[in-house]
Amino acid sequence: MNIKDIAKAVGKPESTVKNWVKKVGAKMAQVGAKMAQASIDKKPADYDIEETIAIIEHGMGKNAASLFRANAENKPKEIDNRTDIAFISGIVAETIKQLWPLLNNQNQQGNQPVKQITENPPEMSLRNKLNQIVRDSCDRTSEPYGQAWTRLYKDICYRFEININVRSKNLGITPIEYLEQEGLLEKAIICAQELFGQ
Secondary structure (H helix, E strand, O other): OOHHHHHHHHOOOHHHHHHHHHHHHHHOHHHHHHHHHHHHHOOOOOOOHHHHHHHHHHHHOHHHHHHHHHHHHHOOOOOOHHHHHHHHHHHHHHHHHHHHHHHHHHHHOOOOOOOOOOOOOOOOOHHHHHHHHHHHHHHHHOOOHHHHHHHHHHHHHHHHOOOHHHHHHHHOOOHHHHHHHOOOHHHHHHHHHHHOOO
16 A cells, blocks of 8 residues: 555545654664655555554554454455456356347247246345435435434444444445444444334
């Protein structure tokens, strides 16, 4: 991560993070060397995860650094684009194989209707359920969406003593992503049902 990435992740100005890097660079030789090389090359230095955590710990303390580490370790590894293309191509090919007989059969039989699918629809995810409760309430009451979400997060803050906005901002994720990551969506749904009268 470079200084801009770190600043975005922790919600601080780049100038603040740059000062943290200078101070950590005085203690950690590899950070100091990268910082010096960046000033020569005029390209941003790329800090590895340990260096990034040291920078965040210097500026925001051990708790923020450990939260950042936990978040970084939980992120799935990126898949290389060739793998993505091969995977998607396989799905498309298999879908066409399965649909081709149906399309041919319909063309041969004229405009006869295709059999109706009788499977049950999939269950709604907890995240979508929470979103639905908030949106339904806003549709009923004409309350702005942002205001409804703010009321919900404030309610959660008072009930569970968790400041969702601050914690999510420190991790560089949205509040609903934080609720999902921490397994708090069910509790949030209960709060939303009570708060919005559902």
